[in-house]
Amino acid sequence: MTAKERIDQLRKELHRHNYNYYVLNQPEISDKTFDDLMHELMALEEANPVYKDESSPSMRVGSDISKEFTQVAHKYPMLSLSNTYSEAEVTDFYDRVKRALNDEPFEICCELKYDGTSISLTYENGRLVRAVTRGDGEKGDDVTTNVKTIRTIPLVLHGDNYPEVFEIRGEILLPWTVFDELNKEREAREEPLFANPRNAAAGTLKLQNSSIVASRRLDAYLYYLLGDNLPSDGHYENLEEAAKWGFKISDAMRKCSNLEEVFQFINYWDVERRNLPVATDGIVLKVNSLRQQRHLGFTAKSPRWAIAYKFQAEQAVTRLNTVSFQVGRIGTITPVANLDPVQLSGTIVKRASLHNADIIESLDLHLGDMVNVEKGGEIIPKITGVDLSARADNIGEKVKFITHCPECGTKLVRFEGEAAFYCPNESSCPPQIKGRIEHFISRRAMNIDGLGPETVDLFYQTGLIHDAADLYALKAEDIIKQERFKQKLTDKIIKSINDSKDVPFERVLYALGIRFVGETVAKKLAKSIKNIDALEQAGYDTLVNIDEIGARIAQSIISFFAEESNRSIIERLKAAGVQLSLSETEEQETTTKLEGKSIVISGVFSHHSRDEYKDIIERNGGKNVGSISAKTSFILAGENMGPAKLEKAHKLGITIMNEEEFLNLIS
Numbered sequence: 001m002t003a004k005e006r007i008d009q010l011r012k013e014l015h016r017h018n019y020n021y022y023v024l025n026q027p028e029i030s031d032k033t034f035d036d037l038m039h040e041l042m043a044l045e046e047a048n049p050v051y052k053d054e055s056s057p058s059m060r061v062g063s064d065i066s067k068e069f070t071q072v073a074h075k076y077p078m079l080s081l082s083n084t085y086s087e088a089e090v091t092d093f094y095d096r097v098k099r100a101l102n103d104e105p106f107e108i109c110c111e112l113k114y115d116g117t118s119i120s121l122t123y124e125n126g127r128l129v130r131a132v133t134r135g136d137g138e139k140g141d142d143v144t145t146n147v148k149t150i151r152t153i154p155l156v157l158h159g160d161n162y163p164e165v166f167e168i169r170g171e172i173l174l175p176w177t178v179f180d181e182l183n184k185e186r187e188a189r190e191e192p193l194f195a196n197p198r199n200a201a202a203g204t205l206k207l208q209n210s211s212i213v214a215s216r217r218l219d220a221y222l223y224y225l226l227g228d229n230l231p232s233d234g235h236y237e238n239l240e241e242a243a244k245w246g247f248k249i250s251d252a253m254r255k256c257s258n259l260e261e262v263f264q265f266i267n268y269w270d271v272e273r274r275n276l277p278v279a280t281d282g283i284v285l286k287v288n289s290l291r292q293q294r295h296l297g298f299t300a301k302s303p304r305w306a307i308a309y310k311f312q313a314e315q316a317v318t319r320l321n322t323v324s325f326q327v328g329r330i331g332t333i334t335p336v337a338n339l340d341p342v343q344l345s346g347t348i349v350k351r352a353s354l355h356n357a358d359i360i361e362s363l364d365l366h367l368g369d370m371v372n373v374e375k376g377g378e379i380i381p382k383i384t385g386v387d388l389s390a391r392a393d394n395i396g397e398k399v400k401f402i403t404h405c406p407e408c409g410t411k412l413v414r415f416e417g418e419a420a421f422y423c424p425n426e427s428s429c430p431p432q433i434k435g436r437i438e439h440f441i442s443r444r445a446m447n448i449d450g451l452g453p454e455t456v457d458l459f460y461q462t463g464l465i466h467d468a469a470d471l472y473a474l475k476a477e478d479i480i481k482q483e484r485f486k487q488k489l490t491d492k493i494i495k496s497i498n499d500s501k502d503v504p505f506e507r508v509l510y511a512l513g514i515r516f517v518g519e520t521v522a523k524k525l526a527k528s529i530k531n532i533d534a535l536e537q538a539g540y541d542t543l544v545n546i547d548e549i550g551a552r553i554a555q556s557i558i559s560f561f562a563e564e565s566n567r568s569i570i571e572r573l574k575a576a577g578v579q580l581s582l583s584e585t586e587e588q589e590t591t592t593k594l595e596g597k598s599i600v601i602s603g604v605f606s607h608h609s610r611d612e613y614k615d616i617i618e619r620n621g622g623k624n625v626g627s628i629s630a631k632t633s634f635i636l637a638g639e640n641m642g643p644a645k646l647e648k649a650h651k652l653g654i655t656i657m658n659e660e661e662f663l664n665l666i667s
C-alpha cells in the first residue's frame with residue numbers, strides 16, 4: 001500500500017471512530033487503539049506534507065499557533081427568536097400561525113433551546129469549509145480552526161444525499177462537568193470564574209490557541225439546515241437526514257399536531273432538563289413545513305414561523321441576615337448577601353451576589369428582609385427581589401454600601417462609567433498586596449511551587465514578605481522557623497523561587513500584575529519592547545502603536561511605572577536575577593521586518609511547514625490571516641496554490657511571493 005493509500009484509509013477509519021464515539025456514544029475500539037491510529041496518521045502526514053488536508057481527523061488536535069479571526073458575512077442573516085414566558089403567549093403564537101396559514105393544517109416541531117453559543121457551519125461537497133460565529137447577525141468571526149477541534153462536528157460527511165453546498169446552524173456547548181472542572185482550575189489560579197457554561201463556551205471559541213480549545217471538550221447540537229436543495233420540505237425530516245450525514249441532532253425533538261402535545265413537551269422537559277449534561281433555557285417551537293415557513297416569513301429580527309418558550313428561572317425565598325463586602329486582588333469591592341440556608345436547584349444556597357451599589361439601592365434592601373433568590377444560568381445565585389409584605393413592623397436596618405475599605409479604611413472610589421467601587425490603596429491594602437503576590441507566584445506567571453494563599457498570608461502576617469520581590473530575599477532559616485514548615489517543604493519553596501529566575505520575560509511581565517496586562521498583552525509587549533527599562537521609558541504614543549495595545553492598557557502601564565513602590569519591586573527583582581528582558585535567543589528570533597503586514601499563506605512548501613511559516617511571520621512582527629482581501633500585503637505561495645485564491649489575488653493586484661523570496665526578505 002502506498003503512503004497515500006494508507007493515509008486515506010486511516011482518515012476514513014478515524015472519521016468513523018470519531019462519529020461512533022462522540023455522536024453515537026458507541027465506540028468500537030479502545031482509546032488506546034484510536035490514539036495509535038491517530039499517531040500513525042500524523043506521522044505519515046508529517047512525512048508526506050503534500051497530502052496535507054484541512055479535513056483530516058488530525059486537524060482536530062489543534063495547533064498552538066495564534067491566529068486572529070477574520071470577519072465573514074453570513075449568506076443568510078443569523079436572526080434571533082422572539083421569547084415567550086407563558087402558556088398564553090404560546091397559544092397566541094399558535095393562533096397567529098393558524099390565521100396566517102388560513103387554517104391550513106400545520107405541524108410544530110418542538111426542540112430544546114440549548115444555552116450555548118450559536119455557530120454557522122458551511123459544507124461544500126461534504127466537507128466542512130467554514131465555521132462562523134453569530135457576530136452581529138450580519139457578519140461573524142471565522143472560527144473554523146477552533147471548531148475543527150470539536151469531535152461531534154463532522155469534518156467529512158457520511159452518505160451521498162447531502163446538497164453540494166449547504167449551511168447548518170447549531171449551538172456549541174460546554175458540558176456542566178467540564179464547566180465545573182474549568183472553574184475549579186480557575187479558582188485555584190485565582191482567575192475570574194466563568195458565570196455560566198454559555199460564557200465559557202463563547203470564550204473558548206474565541207481563544208487564539210486552538211490546542212487549548214481542543215482540551216476543553218466542547219460539544220455541539222445542530223438544529224437548522226439552510227440551502228437550496230435540502231432533502232425534504234419538513235424541518236424535522238431534514239434534521240433526521242442530517243443525523244445520517246454524521247451531525248449530532250438532539251433526540252429531544254417532537255413533531256406536534258396540536259397545542260396539547262406542545263404543552264406536554266414543554267412540561268416534560270421543564271423537569272427532565274435537569275438531568276441533561278448541558279444547559280438548556282427553554283423550548284423552541286418551529287412550524288415544520290419549509291413551504292409554510294416561507295409563507296410566514298420574517299420580521300426584521302426574527303422568523304414568524306418560530307418562537308422560544310423560556311423556562312422560569314428557579315427561585316426560592318429566604319431571609320437576608322447580613323451583607324459583607326469583599327476586597328479583590330485589584331481592589332474591587334463585591335457585596336455579598338449572607339442568607340438563611342435554602343435549597344435551590346439541587347444545592348444549598350447560603351450566599352448570593354448583590355453585584356453593586358446601584359442594585360442594592362434599587363432593591364431597597366433591609367436586613368432581615370425575606371428575599372427572592374434566583375439561579376438562572378449563572379452559578380452564583382442572585383437576589384432579584386424583596387417580599388415587602390413579609391416585612392415586619394420592626395423593619396431592619398437599611399443596607400448601605402460602604403464608603404471606606406473594610407480592610408484598610410481608605411475612602412472608596414468609583415471610576416466614571418463603572419458600576420463597581422474600588423479601594424485605591426494599592427500599595428498597602430492587605431488583600432490587594434497578598435492578591436498581587438498570589439498572582440505573581442501562580443502557575444502561569446512565575447510558577448512558584450509550595451506557596452499558596454495560606455502561606456502567602458502567613459508570610460505576610462509575620463512580616464517575611466511585603467511584596468513579590470521580597471520572595472527572592474527569603475532564607476531557608478526564616479521559613480523553617482515558622483510553624484508547620486519542615487525541611488522538605490522549605491527546600492522545595494527555596495528551590496522553586498530560584499527556578500523562577502529562569503521564567504521568560506513575557507511571563508514575568510504578566511506576573512507583575514499590571515492592570516489589563518494579561519498573558520497575551522504581556523507577550524506582545526515583551527516581543528516589541530524587549531526589556532523592562534524600555535517599557536518604563538515608553539511613552540503613550542509608543543505603547544498605543546504596538547499591535548493590540550489601546551489607550552486603556554497604555555494608560556495603565558504608565559500609571560504602574562509612576563508608582564515608586566512598583567519601581568522599587570522591579571529594581572529588587574532585577575538585582576535578584578529575574579528575567580526582565582528577552583533572552584539573547586528570544587531576541588535573535590524576533591524582528592519587526594514584517595510589522596504591519598497581513599500575510600496569507602497558501603499552497604504546499606518545501607523549506608518549512610505551513611505552521612513553521614506562520615510562526616516565522618509572527619516572530620517577525622507580521623500577521624497571518626486566513627483569507628485574501630484588499631488589506632492583504634502579500635501572499636506567501638508554495639506549490640499548488642488554489643485557482644480561486646490565485647484569481648482573487650490577481651484581481652486585487654496582490655503580490656505573490658515564493659518561499660525563497662520570502663526567506664530572503666526576512667533573513
Ligand code: IVH
Nearest residue numbers: 079080081111112113114118223224284303
Ligand atoms: S433555531 C431563526 N433552535 O437561540 C432562528 N435556535 O434566540 C434560528 N437556540 O441564536 C434558530 N436552541 O443560538 C434554534 N433548537 C434551537 C435552539 C436555538 C438554542 C439559540 C440560537 C439562537 C437563539 C435564538
